[in-house]
Amino acid sequence: MNAKKTIEGVFFLTGKDFANVGVASSELKAILEKMGIDHDIVRRAAIASFEAEMNVIIYTPAGMMRYKITPDHIKVIVEDIGPGIEDIELAMTEGYSTAPDYIREMGFGSGMGLPNIKKNTNELKISSKLGAGTTREFVINIKKE
Numbered sequence: 408m409n410a411k412k413t414i415e416g417v418f419f420l421t422g423k424d425f426a427n428v429g430v431a432s433s434e435l436k437a438i439l440e441k442m443g444i445d446h447d448i449v450r451r452a453a454i455a456s457f458e459a460e461m462n463v464i465i466y467t468p469a470g471m472m473r474y475k476i477t478p479d480h481i482k483v484i485v486e487d488i489g490p491g492i493e494d495i496e497l498a499m500t501e502g503y504s505t506a507p508d509y510i511r512e513m514g515f516g517s518g519m520g521l522p523n524i525k526k527n528t529n530e531l532k533i534s535s536k537l538g539a540g541t542t543r544e545f546v547i548n549i550k551k552e
């Protein structure tokens with residue numbers, strides 16, 4: 408791989424498209440694996456991007472996941488046009504979930520998605536506007552500090 412190379416891309420996410428759950432995060436994982444990135448870094452990026460993707464599919468009508476891979480880090484920006492998150496701190500609390508019963512029956516809604524994103528990334532920023540949508544951006548460092 409060219410050390411100076413930056414790889415970018417985007418996936419479009421459709422709300423309630425449960426048939427394609429995990430497609431974006433799996434594709435990102437495959438790209439990282441193909442680039443020969445350390446297994447643990449790939450695993451962390453796959454977990455964080457899967458949780459972000461799931462939240463867009465469950466809670467919003469649509470969104471997109473953009474990624475940028477540089478020699479130093481993986482940056483993922485996930486934007487949606489959903490209802491927004493009223494209290495981000497509360498939403499970040501382990502076990503907090505507003506998932507409806509049918510989502511819980513599918514095995515989601517344990518309120519661990521956002522805490523898992525936090526745990527598996529080096530930087531996480533979330534901004535949200537009620538009635539407009541949510542943007543979350545996270546970075547996973549490739550080079551160990």
Ligand SMILES: Nc1ncnc2c1ncn2[C@@H]1O[C@H](COP(=O)(O)OP(=O)(O)OP(=O)(O)O)[C@@H](O)[C@H]1O
Pocket residue numbers: 458462463466467487489490491492498499503504505506514515516517518519520521522541
């Ligand atoms: N993109 C979003 N738009 C609106 N609300 C969201 C969004 N993402 C998360 N939330 C809110 O934050 C809560 C916590 O999210 P989190 O991902 O931690 O848990 P969960 O999705 O409920 O369960 P799990 O991720 O464990 O399946 C959600 O239940 C929902 O109320």
Ligand SMILES: [Mg+2]
Pocket residue numbers: 458461462516519520521
């Ligand atoms: Mg979630």
